[in-house]
Amino acid sequence: MGNKAVILLSGGLDSTTCLAIAKHQGFDLNALTFNYGQRHDFELKSAQKIVDHFQIKNHSVVNIDLAQFGGSALTDEIDVPKNRSEFEMTDIPVTYVPARNTVFLSLAIAWAETLNAFDIFIGVNALDYSGYPDCRPEYIAAFEKTANLATKAGVSGQNFKIHTPLINMKKSEIILNGLELNVDYSLTSSCYDPLKNGAACGDCDACILRLKGFQEADALDPLSYQKS
Amino acid sequence: MGNKAVILLSGGLDSTTCLAIAKHQGFDLNALTFNYGQRHDFELKSAQKIVDHFQIKNHSVVNIDLAQFGGSALTDEIDVPKNRSEFEMTDIPVTYVPARNTVFLSLAIAWAETLNAFDIFIGVNALDYSGYPDCRPEYIAAFEKTANLATKAGVSGQNFKIHTPLINMKKSEIILNGLELNVDYSLTSSCYDPLKNGAACGDCDACILRLKGFQEADALDPLSYQKS
Secondary structure: OOOEEEEEOOOOHHHHHHHHHHHHOOOEEEEEEEEOOOOOOHHHHHHHHHHHHOOOOEEEEEEEOHHHOOOOOOOOOOOOOEOOOOOHHHOOOOOOOOOHHHHHHHHHHHHHHHHOOOEEEOOOOOOOOOOOHHHOHHHHHHHHHHHHHHOHHHHOOOOOEEEOOOOOOOHHHHHHHHHHOOOOHHHOOOOOOOOOOOOEOOOEHHHHHHHHHHHHOOOOOOOOEOOO | OOOEEEEEOOOOHHHHHHHHHHHHOOOEEEEEEEEOOOOOOHHHHHHHHHHHHOOOOEEEEEEEOHHHOOOOOOOOOOOOOEOOOOOHHHOOOOOOOOOHHHHHHHHHHHHHHHHOOOEEEOOOOOOOOOOOHHHOHHHHHHHHHHHHHHOHHHHOOOOOEEEOOOOOOOHHHHHHHHHHOOOOHHHOOOOOOOOOOOOEOOOEHHHHHHHHHHHHOOOOOOOOEOOO
């Protein structure tokens, strides 16, 4: 068994591919999922399916109520925008959750330190989704530096490394990488505004980027979509 | 009313003094307290008393289960060390909670961003408690940089500022500052291992540093102590 790594696993396409890459690199996987007041729990169910599929023995689901702060369409009663062009997606969208990746990475290093794990994998992507400031390489570098100043592990010289294997990939490249590693994308969930039966809406930013990615990868998205 | 600020308030001597300083500087106070699986809830009760005393209208108590990760005497069934000399306290103690200040500051910027607040106050102290890596100025500077790269606020040029008014003060200076601002230290709680009746143990690192601080400040600690 390789070194322990903590993988942030939302249940989406990106984090699942990131997990498959960490596994392929030989890491001993510890999955970390957040229940942060998302408006729907399909994501959490997907994360569980992926943990089962990859036979991950150590899965931690942390409850953290970001919804109590408000300010995001993903946790609040703000409408998820639909049918936006990719040009419009370059603005910071209303689905932005304040400081989300910083909260998630902080909890990841807290858990990692107790596990003696110093490798953290997060499936952020700066290319296809430039709207979120906490997906940029300069942000990740700053967080990694902070983590090593913050912790007993960092001070002892066991430096944390934040791995972002997807950061410079297009969505289609992420999908092609995943398919090569036999990722079953029917287990994943991406839609920001799924129907009650779990079908993806096809019109939110996440669905649009996912569908375009599969199209450019010349592959079939196994999810069912049901446009309103 | 001045600019909004978020104050991390544990209910201890340091965070309460920090809050009084922020008030004295004219900020509009928003208090943030964490219920993070501490072994006792005296801290939370102290925080509530302080919020009432200062008539703070906006107080957020966030539940975040750091205890599920384990690894600390403050959240776990590890014994709190007693009667240590200050020389021994320079090591990272077992009361260290992995990445605690990073988790707390991350949630502080998440809340602050939704409030349009860009000033965060945290009562960290690098002098009297050099054991915790996440109390050092270089850590705070790295976190501030990360926060400004992470957020919509930072990207828009409304830079977060992490205020650490106590960082270079001795415990006695903190107390003298607080007394000058009429802080009622009978409302605060510092002990890592209080008795069931709420009395402080007098022997843990926090009690030893607090008592020495009052002694050096030539002031009377209004708390009751009950040595075992």
